[in-house]
Amino acid sequence: MTTETTRGKYNVIGTRPIRHDGFDKVTGRAIYGADIKLPGLLQGAVLRSPHAHARIKSIDTSDAKAVTGVHAVITSADFPGAQDALVDLGEGAVNFRYASNNMMAGDKVLYKGQPVAAVAAVDKNTALEAAALIKIDYELLTPVTDLMEALKPGAPIVLDDLEGQDLGEKIDGPTNQANHIRHEFGDIDRGFAEADLVIEREFTTSMVHQGYIEPHNATASWDEEGRVTIWTSTQGSFPTRRQVAGILQLSDSSVKVIPLEIGGGFGGKIPTYLEPVAAILSRESGRPVKLLMERSSVFEATGPTPGSWMTAKVGVKNDGTITAADTDIRFEAGAYPGSPVGAAMMCVFSCYDIPNTRIDGYDVVVNRPKTAAYRAPGTTQAAFAFETVIDEICQELGMDPIEFRLKNAAKEGTRRADGPIHPLIGNVETLEAAKASDHWNTPLEKSGPNGVLRGRGIASGYWFNIGLKSAVTIAVNEDGTVALTEGSTDIGGSRASIAMMAAEVLGIPVEDVRPHVADTEGIGYTDVTGGSRTTYATGYASHDAAQDVVSQLRERAATLWDVDVDEIEFASGNYQSKSDPELRLTHKELSSKLGSTGGPVVGSASVDPEGAGGAFSTQIADVEIDPETGKTDVIRYTIVQDVGTAIHPSYVEGQMQGAVVQGIGWALNEEYFMNDDGAMVNTSFLDYRMPTTYDLPEIETIIVEVPNPGHPFGVRGVGEVPIVPPVATIANAIHDALGVRLRQSPMNPGRIMSALEDKG
Amino acid sequence: MVEKVRVRATLNGEPVDFLVAPYVSLLDTLRDELGLTGTKEGCNDGNCGACTVNLDGRVVDSCCVLGAEIDGSTVETIEGMAEPGQLHPLQQSFLEEAALQCGICTPGFLMSAKALLDKEPHPSEERIRFWLAGNLCRCTGYDKIVKAVQKVAK
Amino acid sequence: MHPFKYVRATSVDEAIAALAKHGERARPLAGGTDALIMARAGRWELDALVDIKHIPETNILELGSSEFRLGAAVPCYRVYEDEQISAVFPGLVDSASIIGGIQIQSRAGLGGNLCNASPSGDGICSLIVHNTTCVIAGPGGTREVAVEDFCTGPGRSVIGDGEFLVEMKMPTPQKGFGAAYQRFTPRNEMDIAVAGVASSVQLDGDTIVSARVALSAVGPTPILSSAGDQLAGKEATAENISAAAQTASGDASPITDMRGTAEQRTHLVGVLARRTLERAVERARENN
Numbered sequence A: 001m002t003t004e005t006t007r008g009k010y011n012v013i014g015t016r017p018i019r020h021d022g023f024d025k026v027t028g029r030a031i032y033g034a035d036i037k038l039p040g041l042l043q044g045a046v047l048r049s050p051h052a053h054a055r056i057k058s059i060d061t062s063d064a065k066a067v068t069g070v071h072a073v074i075t076s077a078d079f080p081g082a083q084d085a086l087v088d089l090g091e092g093a094v095n096f097r098y099a100s101n102n103m104m105a106g107d108k109v110l111y112k113g114q115p116v117a118a119v120a121a122v123d124k125n126t127a128l129e130a131a132a133l134i135k136i137d138y139e140l141l142t143p144v145t146d147l148m149e150a151l152k153p154g155a156p157i158v159l160d161d162l163e164g165q166d167l168g169e170k171i172d173g174p175t176n177q178a179n180h181i182r183h184e185f186g187d188i189d190r191g192f193a194e195a196d197l198v199i200e201r202e203f204t205t206s207m208v209h210q211g212y213i214e215p216h217n218a219t220a221s222w223d224e225e226g227r228v229t230i231w232t233s234t235q236g237s238f239p240t241r242r243q244v245a246g247i248l249q250l251s252d253s254s255v256k257v258i259p260l261e262i263g264g265g266f267g268g269k270i271p272t273y274l275e276p277v278a279a280i281l282s283r284e285s286g287r288p289v290k291l292l293m294e295r296s297s298v299f300e301a302t303g304p305t306p307g308s309w310m311t312a313k314v315g316v317k318n319d320g321t322i323t324a325a326d327t328d329i330r331f332e333a334g335a336y337p338g339s340p341v342g343a344a345m346m347c348v349f350s351c352y353d354i355p356n357t358r359i360d361g362y363d364v365v366v367n368r369p370k371t372a373a374y375r376a377p378g379t380t381q382a383a384f385a386f387e388t389v390i391d392e393i394c395q396e397l398g399m400d401p402i403e404f405r406l407k408n409a410a411k412e413g414t415r416r417a418d419g420p421i422h423p424l425i426g427n428v429e430t431l432e433a434a435k436a437s438d439h440w441n442t443p444l445e446k447s448g449p450n451g452v453l454r455g456r457g458i459a460s461g462y463w464f465n466i467g468l469k470s471a472v473t474i475a476v477n478e479d480g481t482v483a484l485t486e487g488s489t490d491i492g493g494s495r496a497s498i499a500m501m502a503a504e505v506l507g508i509p510v511e512d513v514r515p516h517v518a519d520t521e522g523i524g525y526t527d528v529t530g531g532s533r534t535t536y537a538t539g540y541a542s543h544d545a546a547q548d549v550v551s552q553l554r555e556r557a558a559t560l561w562d563v564d565v566d567e568i569e570f571a572s573g574n575y576q577s578k579s580d581p582e583l584r585l586t587h588k589e590l591s592s593k594l595g596s597t598g599g600p601v602v603g604s605a606s607v608d609p610e611g612a613g614g615a616f617s618t619q620i621a622d623v624e625i626d627p628e629t630g631k632t633d634v635i636r637y638t639i640v641q642d643v644g645t646a647i648h649p650s651y652v653e654g655q656m657q658g659a660v661v662q663g664i665g666w667a668l669n670e671e672y673f674m675n676d677d678g679a680m681v682n683t684s685f686l687d688y689r690m691p692t693t694y695d696l697p698e699i700e701t702i703i704v705e706v707p708n709p710g711h712p713f714g715v716r717g718v719g720e721v722p723i724v725p726p727v728a729t730i731a732n733a734i735h736d737a738l739g740v741r742l743r744q745s746p747m748n749p750g751r752i753m754s755a756l757e758d759k760g
Numbered sequence B: 001m002v003e004k005v006r007v008r009a010t011l012n013g014e015p016v017d018f019l020v021a022p023y024v025s026l027l028d029t030l031r032d033e034l035g036l037t038g039t040k041e042g043c044n045d046g047n048c049g050a051c052t053v054n055l056d057g058r059v060v061d062s063c064c065v066l067g068a069e070i071d072g073s074t075v076e077t078i079e080g081m082a083e084p085g086q087l088h089p090l091q092q093s094f095l096e097e098a099a100l101q102c103g104i105c106t107p108g109f110l111m112s113a114k115a116l117l118d119k120e121p122h123p124s125e126e127r128i129r130f131w132l133a134g135n136l137c138r139c140t141g142y143d144k145i146v147k148a149v150q151k152v153a154k
Numbered sequence C: 001m002h003p004f005k006y007v008r009a010t011s012v013d014e015a016i017a018a019l020a021k022h023g024e025r026a027r028p029l030a031g032g033t034d035a036l037i038m039a040r041a042g043r044w045e046l047d048a049l050v051d052i053k054h055i056p057e058t059n060i061l062e063l064g065s066s067e068f069r070l071g072a073a074v075p076c077y078r079v080y081e082d083e084q085i086s087a088v089f090p091g092l093v094d095s096a097s098i099i100g101g102i103q104i105q106s107r108a109g110l111g112g113n114l115c116n117a118s119p120s121g122d123g124i125c126s127l128i129v130h131n132t133t134c135v136i137a138g139p140g141g142t143r144e145v146a147v148e149d150f151c152t153g154p155g156r157s158v159i160g161d162g163e164f165l166v167e168m169k170m171p172t173p174q175k176g177f178g179a180a181y182q183r184f185t186p187r188n189e190m191d192i193a194v195a196g197v198a199s200s201v202q203l204d205g206d207t208i209v210s211a212r213v214a215l216s217a218v219g220p221t222p223i224l225s226s227a228g229d230q231l232a233g234k235e236a237t238a239e240n241i242s243a244a245a246q247t248a249s250g251d252a253s254p255i256t257d258m259r260g261t262a263e264q265r266t267h268l269v270g271v272l273a274r275r276t277l278e279r280a281v282e283r284a285r286e287n288n
């Protein structure tokens, strides 16, 4: 369903213009990271550990170095040895020492696929062949890839020097428990004592990958002055600069990051993997070096989102009032600490108003790749647990799941279980829209041809969204067009939305705004494209920079007419004198007079806004299951979401649909399938089984707009919350179809068959 | 060292004559030897369709073809899809329908969709979804891609 | 990847000579959708790939009244886009139209699928239930092998050094013949079989004169099940088909791996055997 949004309040916002960068992208002209060409460019290859856990006893690179055409061979010995320093990258923090080891192992490898050496050569195949000649002597250690195993006493220790924490206390001795934190509110015991019904369940989910189609890439050139230039596909050029500088022990200003077009990220292209390696290869060879990651390494050695073990316990009164909720969320951090368990804890109960809560969270290191952000990090897992138990409660109470959610809904002023008070939010509005949807009101035939069974599920989700720093400049051309420069790399059409906000303020057509993503020397510091912050914060900066242009243009008009600037009024793109209606110029006309009124006008703004508004989504799925094979097809899907204000509704819908489909893949088939040696075995798209277009129905979208008071146009982030409910939604639909609850994801055909068998 | 082989082919309507190492894929040949980087790599093993090109009238994954294999053949890539100054209706439709987000899959989808519509101008939604199953997109959820193709197919 | 040469053979003899010259370090190249992936993944170390798809004999696609000749390099699309062939061989089309997606089917053929000798190959079982004979050329001349004897292990076949598959021959289905192939995959396309079954029946009225049932992805090679023999001489009833499906299930000897568990696969064989036999009977009846 396409709803026209924002109800005529704006001229540009809410329309669906063609994105500015679109022409280059449909013709193949757009330059992505892998497309860069430089004079003298060498190609690199990374040698990776075949073992999940081993000590490196020795590395012999002499044969590789001797190969004709090889210009450099490096190992961790060529890295400067970054020190412990925790830096926040917007969606997750990074410790430089760990990050450095993660991209080039030191004395120990912690997961299969971890880099151990790298080669630069005249061409890709020479580099690969040479890398294969590097001899490494490994002492094999027992891997531990299961998080509950890793927590047991006597488990193999992943990080020898890890200082574990438990509720603020340092853990004595070696451990895989990086952290255990807790949020408590109210009186949890009393809450459960007051309940008429208490349900507690256990859940597990498998590690899954963002699955962006473009593999990681990096090209680096280290010059004679010791300055490093990086060309890459990244979600944030400044955070990449920070990481590269931190790992290479350089000042930020000696690293320049030139962001090229990026082929998807979803959080996974915030951390760097190849950039520092390419830089050192360039330093050693004296030539620019390009590294392209193979798909199998993208799976094995970049950051997926954690697998989990969780419990969820909910107490309710017979009238449906939730009295207490308790959850224990344990996440695989991967080889280094830093799972998104904290974010999961912030979101897990946040659709509800619950008087008594307790949330435990564990961050556990295991011999798997270090996890990274993936759309609303950690929250899909938590919602799977909690929303499934909610569904069971509704079923036990015989209550309609939307009425139940409305009865307990978090609203403006409700305290989130981790402390903050919800500002104006659109939770109730989203639920009401779901209730009124065509999907919810169309009965589902429970059985179909050839014995298939059908079911409908519903679930809700919350994501807090973030603000952080953005800078924008807007230069006015004499023909009235403007050049907008921003630092947010554009993964999904954000240039257009940012330009639309400037056009709205300036009162000009969006086609007259030419947006441009600058490198780290062309714009002020800008945080990652992630956390659903780009349209919010960079859009905020765009609004403010455009306001700056307006105020400068008012001054120009005042100069022109020789009146006081207070005399100049600005409305709908027109500058006019308050007292003399004859004195009136359009933006375009005034722009043509810049040369004679003092030269160019450049507006700028930098922001670090606090008012990122939380977002809610409720989703409805119909599934059809073949009970003889366990094959599950999603036959209808509707997503309802509060987006604040939909700047470019098509791209808002696109975010919603894309996230839902990722969630469907997560629910049904995607997983890291590990063997006993601790290796992921399904490292290709063939066996990782992301949905294709032939696996899916139309994804219906219902946009709800409850403007965010913390943004000049009411924007809330839209990119993350849509992935929160899908796994739970599908689990609930499967239950409705089969009468069995699956509490382990993926809910693949094998698991569905076993569940049916257990049911008998 | 294995010697390079000489290849003569027709690429986007123009004759080409070049040398390429025999083990190099058509994908890398296009991108690295012939300078056409519009064809993308997503997996290098036939599973994503980002590298889709048209070879002698059929869409293929160029990562699953050797550059040397195209000797005597006709190859079309995304760079040859638009007429000068005039997008192909599918390209226009992809823009209007917002059928791309990051855009890395777009050249492959356009090549596949064009091959379908050249063969069957009015495919059903089911047929479009079947035909495009060899192209992965992780950003859009496919909805707007299917609609963009349907719009041209009408 | 070990650098290899590309040899384009234009005759059977040229191909044999090129293959024989490099022995184990040469492989035939048909559509390349397996071969190039294997070479790139370092599973093979080759000195030469010998392209056999520019040889007239490997491109034969000839439907005669008693025999169908299918060249070893004929890509899948040529099978299912030929209206006559797809009318007569719907079972073969079941296979040809699910190998990979459209792009893969432009290159990949049933010949390459067979020679790849993967237990999960979607074409092999269909070839088996169509009583296919393989024509193999080599330094010692030409020989014929029944397709059910072709695969000898995962990725291994009867093809020796210097040899290659030229074409496959199968009887043209007569009145009362029907065949079908189905596999189980979690995705609808672009997936590898968790289990697959091809079935064929020759009916005379309601009596099954002969039948073949072959199983994929449930053993080291595709398996010709005894279920077919069990049906010979019986009526094509639901009970008999179910009993045969049971037998097929028993003939499976699957392993547990990332694509499915042994238990799940055994179960799936039973389901798919029943469904493909029913479909084959349906097609046989339509073909009367």
Ligand SMILES: Cc1cc2nc3c(=O)[nH]c(=O)nc-3n(C[C@H](O)[C@H](O)[C@H](O)COP(=O)(O)OP(=O)(O)OC[C@H]3O[C@@H](n4cnc5c(N)ncnc54)[C@H](O)[C@@H]3O)c2cc1C
Pocket: A686, B045, B046, B047, B064, C027, C028, C029, C030, C031, C032, C033, C034, C035, C036, C037, C052, C072, C073, C098, C099, C100, C101, C104, C107, C108, C109, C110, C111, C112, C113, C114, C115, C116, C120, C121, C122, C123, C159, C163, C164, C165, C166, C190, C191, C192, C193
């Ligand atoms: C993305 C993708 C999806 C796939 N999906 C499927 C699927 O769904 N089902 C399935 O069964 N397979 C699938 N495959 C595997 C592959 O496409 C098929 O096995 C295909 O039929 C192989 O045919 P080809 O012509 O490409 O063979 P090639 O790759 O050219 O050859 C395959 C093997 O046979 C040998 N060979 C080829 N021709 C001859 C000959 N004439 N004589 C002797 N040896 C020969 C080669 O040396 C090689 O070992 C898929 C592959 C990819 C990349």
Ligand code: FES
Pocket: B040, B041, B042, B043, B044, B045, B046, B047, B048, B049, B050, B051, B052, B061, B062, B063, B064
């Ligand atoms: S790169 Fe060729 S199919 Fe993915």
Ligand code: FES
Pocket: A213, A263, A264, B099, B100, B101, B102, B103, B104, B105, B106, B136, B137, B138, B139, B140
């Ligand atoms: S638009 Fe990003 S993969 Fe399709």
